[in-house]
Amino acid sequence: MLGEKITARAHTNIALVKYWGKENEELIIPANSSLSLTLDEFYTDTSVQFDESLSSDEVTLNDKVVDDKKITKFMDIIRQKANIHTFARIESTNHVPTSAGLASSASAYAALAAAGSKAYGINLSKKDLSRLARRGSGSATRSIFGGFAAWNKGTDDESSYGYSIEDPVKMDVNMIAIILDNQPKKISSRKGMKISIETSPYYQSWIQQTTGDFQTIEAAIKENDFTTLGKTAELNAMRMHSLTLSSDPSYLYINADSLEVINMVKELRGNGIECYYTMDAGPNVKIICQSDKISAITDKLSDKFSNDQIKVSGPGEGIKYL
Numbered sequence: 001m002l003g004e005k006i007t008a009r010a011h012t013n014i015a016l017v018k019y020w021g022k023e024n025e026e027l028i029i030p031a032n033s034s035l036s037l038t039l040d041e042f043y044t045d046t047s048v049q050f051d052e053s054l055s056s057d058e059v060t061l062n063d064k065v066v067d068d069k070k071i072t073k074f075m076d077i078i079r080q081k082a083n084i085h086t087f088a089r090i091e092s093t094n095h096v097p098t099s100a101g102l103a104s105s106a107s108a109y110a111a112l113a114a115a116g117s118k119a120y121g122i123n124l125s126k127k128d129l130s131r132l133a134r135r136g137s138g139s140a141t142r143s144i145f146g147g148f149a150a151w152n153k154g155t156d157d158e159s160s161y162g163y164s165i166e167d168p169v170k171m172d173v174n175m176i177a178i179i180l181d182n183q184p185k186k187i188s189s190r191k192g193m194k195i196s197i198e199t200s201p202y203y204q205s206w207i208q209q210t211t212g213d214f215q216t217i218e219a220a221i222k223e224n225d226f227t228t229l230g231k232t233a234e235l236n237a238m239r240m241h242s243l244t245l246s247s248d249p250s251y252l253y254i255n256a257d258s259l260e261v262i263n264m265v266k267e268l269r270g271n272g273i274e275c276y277y278t279m280d281a282g283p284n285v286k287i288i289c290q291s292d293k294i295s296a297i298t299d300k301l302s303d304k305f306s307n308d309q310i311k312v313s314g315p316g317e318g319i320k321y322l
């Protein structure tokens, strides 16, 4: 028997308040709540169709056949819920540089959760879809929602879910991603988080600080206060990266090119062009700015980087079926 082929599109999100550390590795329960902006330029389209003639899941990513145990493990969660034990054909196209700190796993697992659950005949609410997406990748929890979204930390599978903070977004806010390296990262976020939580002496103060940052950014969104949002997001990102430096062994996602972009942002700011930076588990830098500053920032960036390394994006929408 052949199931219906279901296709879903999910956009990536960039955290303004980062998730860094798990309380439960198996269920992916985070140590802190996080908050993000979903982006319209970067997304993943995934289709799922179960087929009784298959003896294992058949996965193609950007037209290449891949053997990914994480995907099969994730599909097993769906199969168990649906009580259908047939394997599936999964086709995924990523409009995001894979594993380069641009959160491709966020859009990938959000799209797979949506297409996979529906293909196996389960209709989930957005909250339950976010809980399912969480099992694939923590940041995917937030990619079910458009605009500003959050992931409530919770304490178990039931209470750890994503929700919308504001969609559509009222604030004039954009992100400029500077692609410095599109190779898969050397230290996965999973591994990095584990080293930080186990060895950084600053981990407890990160938890306290990040809880405050969440409240500050949530209030800034409600008050349409771009300056507070940008400043706090930048601080939060650097506080996360300081956990990598203070771990044993220490590690670093920031490279020389990242530093160059950070210095450019500071220089632009010094010249009255308001903008802020954030970074995830890779060297790419994302600049947060308002629409009237985009051309001044991209002009400056083009002194050093090529046009195809600079990607401007506004807020994106939540999960949808194609």
Ligand code: PMV
Pocket (backbone or CB within 6 Å): 014, 015, 017, 018, 019, 020, 034, 103, 105, 106, 137, 138, 139, 140, 189, 190, 279, 280, 281
């Ligand atoms: O979802 P993961 O395991 O790829 O971890 C994401 C970690 C950060 O991107 C650095 C922060 C975040 O909240 O997205």
